[in-house]
Amino acid sequence: MHQDISLTVGNFLQSQLCKNILASFSKVIYYRLQRSSCSRAVKKSKNGSGMKTLNVKALIYFRHACYRKTINLNPCYLNLKFRLMQNQTIIQYFHWYYNEEQNLWTKVAQEAAHLNEIGVTGVWLPPAYKASTGGYSVGYDVYDLFDLGEFDQKGSVNTRYGTKQEYIDAIKALQDQGISALADIVFNHKAGGDELEKVPVRTVNPDNRNEFTSDVFEIEAWTKFTFPNRAGKYSTFIWDHQCFSGVDWAEDLKETAIYSIQNHVGEGFEEVPSTELGNYDYLMFSDIDYRNRAVVEELKYWGEWLVEATNIDGFRLDAVKHINPDFIKEWIDHLEEKYQRKFFIVAEDWNVENTESQEEYLRLMEGKTQIFDSLLHHNFFLASKDGNGFDMRTIFDNTLISISPELAVTFVDNHDSQPLQALESYVEFWFRPIAYSIILLREQGIPCLFFPDLYGGIYDDKNPEGEDTHVDLAILPGLEIMSKVRANLSYGEQRDYFDHSNCVGWTRGGDEEHENSGIAVLLSTGDEGFKKMEVGQNFAGKTFIDALGHREQEVVIDESGWAEFHCDAGSVSVWILKND
Ligand SMILES: [Ca+2]
Ligand SMILES: [Ca+2]
Numbered sequence: 001m002h003q004d005i006s007l008t009v010g011n012f013l014q015s016q017l018c019k020n021i022l023a024s025f026s027k028v029i030y031y032r033l034q035r036s037s038c039s040r041a042v043k044k045s046k047n048g049s050g051m052k053t054l055n056v057k058a059l060i061y062f063r064h065a066c067y068r069k070t071i072n073l074n075p076c077y078l079n080l081k082f083r084l085m086q087n088q089t090i091i092q093y094f095h096w097y098y099n100e101e102q103n104l105w106t107k108v109a110q111e112a113a114h115l116n117e118i119g120v121t122g123v124w125l126p127p128a129y130k131a132s133t134g135g136y137s138v139g140y141d142v143y144d145l146f147d148l149g150e151f152d153q154k155g156s157v158n159t160r161y162g163t164k165q166e167y168i169d170a171i172k173a174l175q176d177q178g179i180s181a182l183a184d185i186v187f188n189h190k191a192g193g194d195e196l197e198k199v200p201v202r203t204v205n206p207d208n209r210n211e212f213t214s215d216v217f218e219i220e221a222w223t224k225f226t227f228p229n230r231a232g233k234y235s236t237f238i239w240d241h242q243c244f245s246g247v248d249w250a251e252d253l254k255e256t257a258i259y260s261i262q263n264h265v266g267e268g269f270e271e272v273p274s275t276e277l278g279n280y281d282y283l284m285f286s287d288i289d290y291r292n293r294a295v296v297e298e299l300k301y302w303g304e305w306l307v308e309a310t311n312i313d314g315f316r317l318d319a320v321k322h323i324n325p326d327f328i329k330e331w332i333d334h335l336e337e338k339y340q341r342k343f344f345i346v347a348e349d350w351n352v353e354n355t356e357s358q359e360e361y362l363r364l365m366e367g368k369t370q371i372f373d374s375l376l377h378h379n380f381f382l383a384s385k386d387g388n389g390f391d392m393r394t395i396f397d398n399t400l401i402s403i404s405p406e407l408a409v410t411f412v413d414n415h416d417s418q419p420l421q422a423l424e425s426y427v428e429f430w431f432r433p434i435a436y437s438i439i440l441l442r443e444q445g446i447p448c449l450f451f452p453d454l455y456g457g458i459y460d461d462k463n464p465e466g467e468d469t470h471v472d473l474a475i476l477p478g479l480e481i482m483s484k485v486r487a488n489l490s491y492g493e494q495r496d497y498f499d500h501s502n503c504v505g506w507t508r509g510g511d512e513e514h515e516n517s518g519i520a521v522l523l524s525t526g527d528e529g530f531k532k533m534e535v536g537q538n539f540a541g542k543t544f545i546d547a548l549g550h551r552e553q554e555v556v557i558d559e560s561g562w563a564e565f566h567c568d569a570g571s572v573s574v575w576i577l578k579n580d
Contacts, residue, residue: 085513087486089440090122090182090346091115091449094161096138096415097459097471098126098451105162109173116177118480119487122344123174124182124316124448126415128159128167132192132285135160138415139184140318141191141285144227145302146234148309153229154192168310180313180344183306187299187328188319190239191285193222196251199241201259202267208278209258209269216262219250223261223286234305237298245269245289246282258282265291273349273361274321283322290324299327300334307339314344317369321349321357325364332368346370346409346448350416350423352378358400362407373400373408373445377425380412380438384431387570388526391501395438405444412436413450419471420461430570433478433548434523437572440486441521442506443494447486453479478548482574485547489576491517497533502526505565509536516577520544520555522565523572530566537561544575554578 093108100107108115108123115123127139130147134154139161147153148164157163162170171181199221205211225239242263248256260268260282270291274280281287290296306312320328332345347369349361358371376399383390401408412435416423427435432453439447451457452473463469493509503524510518520533535544539557544565546552551573557563567573 086119086121087490088121088446089119089449089483089486090124090409090446091120091451091454092124092411092414093451094126094138094415095418095451095457095473096421097418097457097461098160099459100455103158103162103166104160105166105170109166109170112170112173112177112179115174116179118483120179120449120483122180122182122314124346125167125170125184126161127184127186127318128161128164128310130154130159140186142186143190143192144225144230145299146305147227147230151227151230151233153227164309171310171312175311175313181310182314182316182344182346183310183312184316184318186318187288187331188283188322189285189287190225190244193224193239193286194226194228195224196220196222197224197241199223199247199259200262201247201250202262203257204260204269206258206277209260209280209282210278212260212268219247219259220252221247221250221259221286223247235298235301237294239286239295243289243292243295244286245291246287248282248284261289263289263292265289270324272322273325273357273364280322281324283319287322290327296327296330300331303331303335304338307335315346317345317347319350320347320361320369321351325361329365329368344370346372348372350374352425355398355400355403359403362404367407370407370409370446371400372414372448373410375399376401376408376410376439377412377414377417377427380427380431380435381417381425383525384428384435388502390525392504392523392525393498393501395498395504401445408445409448410439410445411448411450412439412453414448418450418452418457418473420459420463420469429474429476431525432476433482434525434572436476436479436482437521437523437574440482441490441508441519441574443490443508449479449483478574481547485519485574485576488514489517489519493536495534497531500529500531503529503531503567505531505533505567507533507535510538516579518577520563520565520575521572522567522575524567524569526569528567528569530564532562532564534560534562539577543578545578546573547576548572548574 094104098104128148129142130144130153131137131139132141132143132154135156135158137160143154148167149158149162150164174181198218200216201219202212202216203214205213223241223244241261244261246261247259269279269281272281349358349371351357351374379395396402401410412427412432417425419426453476456475457473460470490508491514492511495507497506498504505522507520508518518535520535522529522531535557539561540559542557544555550568550571551566555563555565565575
């Protein structure tokens, strides 16, 4: 694995190997490369020497050339060695109502080999630290970031998902399968303070948080966090009202309002990406104030602690539109600098209106994070409701993937959009295979599967009208097949046939590195469909079959590389080379 090769950096940048790495490397790095002096060499490498063997030494040369730094070998690169040639696929490994008997950390460890088998390369795990509602919490009401299920706080040692050791074991089990583990990071707020403090506040207009509606007065608020049962282990930092920019509950007055905390770093809210409601710094609980340098330093230290305690590979950042973006950048830079490695980072910047705010966030972040494409999810939702009334030629209109495919993480649904949750906009079942074919089998974007589509989910909760409601999310047929097709066959030139309002398709021409690669996808939101599409002349005379098994016929590619492909009504067919 450590054998030397006689490639200079210059030779390396000209090689096919370099091109292959770029094709499947973190898209963030590619984004940065496009702006660097390497870009010309990289473009030229398309006509390179055709090397096929990957090795670690070459990767180090490569990184050295990109960053002009000495880079130490670490397990991250070893993982890459096996991952370079494969499309990336993430799974959100939980949903709001995860209620299986087995705790989640144990389940994911047990499932790691299966996830690898179906082509998953990254697993987004839910918030792992103790929340204010202890063992019941989904995890977003974070109480103590240093308690990963280790201390008897908030009613239990374990979190809803297990203990610290089970979390560490789960991450290790994933990494043993070459899968990256992503931690869910909640930096907007803290909940469940240990002690009351007298806090000087001013109320603001809830619809325009820039507008004060009172003079300064004192309330009693739960803004002091001392973590008595952790007793200073890992960190002695005590949080108080100097660390927060707002709260919404006055204990002494028993009153809810948006209280802007008047602390030593400022009297109003921080500037954050979202200007909804005038200023959307305040979302819930005790809102963290990043103008306080002690807070910034504590959370940078916590990041180091987390990386070293868990060996995590990357992060999903919660609610970034409510958080000071300078802090996020500083935090990422700090960890990448300290550990001399890239973390895979995807930010939640929920928006279903327009691309402008997401473009603005990418600009602010300078390409340091990927973003979930909530706009594409929204289009899926609308299309699933409209049936054949939706013009599938417009499915990518007003989406992140259409303007910044390198940085888009695509998904069909998540824990907020699932039935009975806050942003409920669940894509209807009939359309889900179509939506998954679009995120899994095209070149653009890194797709994120949703746990219930793979495992199902059965739960009860109140609907918005307050009525008891039973939900049964079925396992999605064909999802594992499409995920495997993505991992193994969906490579090469993409040809698009988005030329009909209900029936659209595309092909991938295959490449040399992936045996039998090359596919054709045809979907219809209306009647049974057919379309002539080109897969490439190298397939002339070859037979294709529907991997999903909806269509029983075989399709033979003509001598010019074209064929007529078919799909059922309201369905998708994924055509792959028939194995003789
Ligand atoms: Ca905030
Ligand atoms: Ca804040």
